[in-house]
Amino acid sequence: MDLADKLAILADSAKYDVACTSSGVERPGRHGALGSTAAAGICHAFTPDGRCVSLLKVLFSNACAYDCSYCVNRRSNPRPRATFTPRELAELTIGFYRRNYIEGLFLSSAVLGSPDATMERMIEALRILREEYRFNGYIHAKAIPGADPRLVERIGLLADRLSVNIELPSAKSLDALAPDKSKAAILRPMGQIAAQSAESRRDLAVYRHAPAFAPAGQSTQMIIGASPESDFQILRLTEGLYKKYALKRVFYSAYLPVVADSRLPALSTQPPLLREHRLYQADWLLRYYQFSAAEILSEDEPWFDEYLDPKCTWALRHPAFFPVEVNTAPKAALLRVPGIGPKSALRILQARRQQTLGMPELKRIGVVLKRAQYFITCGGRVAARGTRQEVAAALLDPGAFGVGVRQLSLDDFVARPLPGAAPAVHALAAAGVEAGRAARLVREEALQCLTRRI
Amino acid sequence: MPYQAHMTDTAYRYDGTFPGFLCCVFASFARREIPAAVLGPEEGQTTLFGSADIATDAARARRVAAGLARLGGTVRERVLTGFLSTDPGKDLALLRFARLCFTLGPRAANMLGDPDVAAAFALERGVNNEAHKFIEFLRFEERGGMLGAVIHPNHCVLPLLRAHFCSRLPDEDFLIFDATHGIALLRQNGAVQYLAMERYAPAPDAAEQGWQALWRRFFQALTIEERRDPGLQRNHAPKRYWRDMCEMWPDPAAP
CATH class of the missing domain: 3.20.20 (TIM Barrel)
Known part of the structure; x- marks a missing residue:
């Protein structure tokens, strides 16, 4: 060999x-x-x-x-x-x-x-x-x-x-x-x-x-x-x-699954x-x-939400914690805002020593505001208002509805659910629904569900 | 901001070198104005503005360089690294950033909410990110006991690769050729020099092709088909880097 x-x-x-x-x-x-x-x-x-x-x-x-x-x-x-x-x-x-x-x-x-x-x-x-x-x-x-x-x-x-x-x-x-x-x-x-x-x-x-x-x-x-x-x-x-x-x-x-065994999940x-x-x-x-x-997570809620990332899930469960004031909040509180990570938090801390931060400043700093805008205030002003449905749409994790060409062989250009998409999308697509439509259907349902919860 | 009071519509022309740029900063203080544009030798032959030719003067450049050094590492690095960018308008963005720092002191570097600071920061980040991609994706080929690599960067990233590869290969001779800008970084007998080069086209010999084939074989064996996601791959390694990565080339054995 x-x-x-x-x-x-x-x-x-x-x-x-x-x-x-x-x-x-x-x-x-x-x-x-x-x-x-x-x-x-x-x-x-x-x-x-x-x-x-x-x-x-x-x-x-x-x-x-x-x-x-x-x-x-x-x-x-x-x-x-x-x-x-x-x-x-x-x-x-x-x-x-x-x-x-x-x-x-x-x-x-x-x-x-x-x-x-x-x-x-x-x-x-x-x-x-x-x-x-x-x-x-x-x-x-x-x-x-x-x-x-x-x-x-x-x-x-x-x-x-x-x-x-x-x-x-x-x-x-x-x-x-x-x-x-x-x-x-x-x-x-x-x-x-x-x-x-x-x-x-x-x-x-x-x-x-x-x-x-x-x-x-x-x-x-x-x-x-x-x-x-x-x-x-x-x-x-x-x-x-x-x-x-x-x-x-x-x-x-x-x-x-790499082997058929009664103790393990099925090969399919x-x-x-x-x-x-x-x-x-x-x-x-x-x-x-x-x-x-x-x-x-907790004993009563032991599984992750498929359509929301864990930080968003936490934020929705703790509405009293928000909004967070970007100009005064401690770092730990900034880190709890969906969309603000350690890098953005650090830059906010550094920048606010020199200047008051409003929405244009936050944009220039490079903070991703898609989700964060609904959870912060800038100088006492609410950063953004949205209907419940708008907020829900911003929070849903797009990765759960991913569809794309995976090209499993050279002449394969059919869109399929991406490997990381939600099981419901995979199931619908496997049942013969076109992948893009399957993702849209699942997303709509998740959106309705979430809108009711907010 | 006090400096915004004296905006003019003059465009500065300079020779495109870093000392030349520092002289533009000097001129902007001497003439008490912020220019509307700062142009290198190849940019914008005709402008709507009146233009001023800024001569490069070594003594003035040294004075500004010393001033930047006094403003601390962050400011100095940002101007130096940002200058390697090839984005249009980088000269003006860096000049405005430098002026702001001279006015407010080192703390201005952290005011990312300010448009000028944000612009300079974006330039620096763009160059650093691309340099990091080449630290990841550059591939050496060995010929005659010397390592050589060809890269096609957008920005002039060679100075940012130097420290990494000199530290990593402390006893090796190597050459990295930036094919976009026609510059090569040559390290020989422990000394580094930058050379202007037209082309560098060495063909890998049989032994080298053997190594590349081994690497390609390893790379292909790693993929898990159930997780295949070409979009994710392109997010991490955008296609423009692929021509410098030997595992992404089409298989030479295949017809």
């Missing part, structure tokens, strides 16, 4: 891993080494599904000893298998990196024999990269659940970011769908990484040249839609992970991409907007 085939197989096996960020650590280049990292991360290409390619994301091997039912690489699935040698992988990374194709390496692996044996070979590949090729770029490595803590420590000293996949949002689902993995085996390395990373940061504050353990922190991911947990349970779990393990990111991956099920999108929106609210999970 030549290198190109191996690369194609192992990239194909890794593509369902969603984490492909190169953020979290700023490290300038230095002579005698190759590469640098940027704190915000850098994307280098975008695939036709619109996802960013930042890292050379591959599995070290896809010859898995486990048999997790949701996974394409499970032992019982007949598909081509391949394994890199550590040196091949290192050369590939350097070759791509020098040409500015990638920001670094994302190395995960199927369980090759045992977790320890797998980790040792991954560590060898990273050691060759860091020590022999003097690679100074970004490395994201997966810790294999069940591996020896000493191996996790070694890989943490080579990688910038570590991650342990939590896989499914509850221990019960994990037992049902991934019998080889246990909650304890996943949480143990996560706790170890959190503790060592914090310790390393303390050391670095005192000694400049102390070894850095996973300086870009750790992340995790879970599969959405393969098991019956509600959005509220998932969001509360996410919040807990951020608090307890100081995770940098929690990634969600909409479940794509659409991947719940809109739900995944709402979870990411709520995740952003947790990390950048000072929301808590209990504010976004």
Whole structure:
């Protein structure tokens, strides 16, 4: 098997891993080494599904000893298998990196024999990269659940970011769908990484040249839609992970049915991409907007609104909080206004120190006013008045009604609902309604519903 | 605003260089006026306005540059970066911004509600955004131990790519050719120079084509068909960048 085939197989096996960020650590280049990292991360290409390619994301091997039912690489699935040698992988990374194709390496692996044996070979590949090729770029490595803590420590000293996949949002689902993995085996390395990373940061504050353990922190991911947990349970779990393990990111991956199994959704099920999108929106609210999970969802209302983003939903539930006066409101209050994000809030704070802000000023600052105008006042004046229907139309999330040409083959120019459109649109289109009309029908109904609610 | 009192209908003409632009700022103070337009050598041969030719004077340019430096990093960066833009009217927008900052001090840079500040900020942002796209999408090809890349930017982004690539490839020689403006950034033996170049057309050799094929193979393997959304792809990587990205080229093996 030549290198190109191996690369194609192992990239194909890794593509369902969603984490492909190169953020979290700023490290300038230095002579005698190759590469640098940027704190915000850098994307280098975008695939036709619109996802960013930042890292050379591959599995070290896809010859898995486990048999997790949701996974394409499970032992019982007949598909081509391949394994890199550590040196091949290192050369590939350097070759791509020098040409500015990638920001670094994302190395995960199927369980090759045992977790320890797998980790040792991954560590060898990273050691060759860091020590022999003097690679100074970004490395994201997966810790294999069940591996020896000493191996996790070694890989943490080579990688910038570590991650342990939590896989499914509850221990019960994990037992049902991934019998080889246990909650304890996943949480143990996560706790170890959190503790060592914090310790390393303390050391670095005192000694400049102390070894850095996973300086870009750790992340995790879970599969959405393969098991019956509600959005509220998932969001509360996410919040807990951020608090307890100081995770940098929690990634969600909409479940794509890859196997017929009585324990899993049917093969014909659409991947719940809109739900995944709402979870990411709520995740952003947790990390950048000072929301808590209990504010976004609750036991009585455990699911996201399909047609409204979580921030708008919150705003509609709390009419007493609005309007917010842009010239005096604290940052936290500005961040609660639908349409105002951290960048706009910062610019408003800076600008209002020098001048009074009215609507023309806000427009020039670049604040997106489509939704925000109904929730703010400028110098005591209401920014905009609208009928209930106008307000509802501005608030509806257009992404839920997305229709476009997806070009699944070369001569395919028929409009279809986009993958992220609401399930109702997909259902109508599947029943034979023309896609554009289906989207309009669903939107009208959602609009009426929302108008009544306001 | 005090400076708006002396608007005139004169158009300034200058040689299009940055020192020349600084001399326009100087002239605008010396003549106590805000010009109606600031034109480079190729712009607007006939104007409705009377025009004044502003000579480039190194000493005056240095005085204005020192003044801008005193106004702090934000102001200085905004004028320097904004000047790399090729938008028509950028010279006047930056001159008005510079005058406002000289009047109000460094804090003026944050007054984004002001039309002049917003215009200068938009220029700076446009250039920075495009430079960032090329940090993402530029593709090197190796020939004879040296890395080379061709880009087609709208703005003159080379000075903004310099620090990033010099830091990233500290021991490599490389050349980035800006085909739109005919300028190349050459880094050789640790020294950087800008060269005027007509064209740079090296053909990738077999080994290089092998790397590109590998990269293309990797790129194609990554797509998840169930999520296919070409519109989203074009949002992140607009089509005008595609000709500089080897994975977007049509497959050479296909007929």
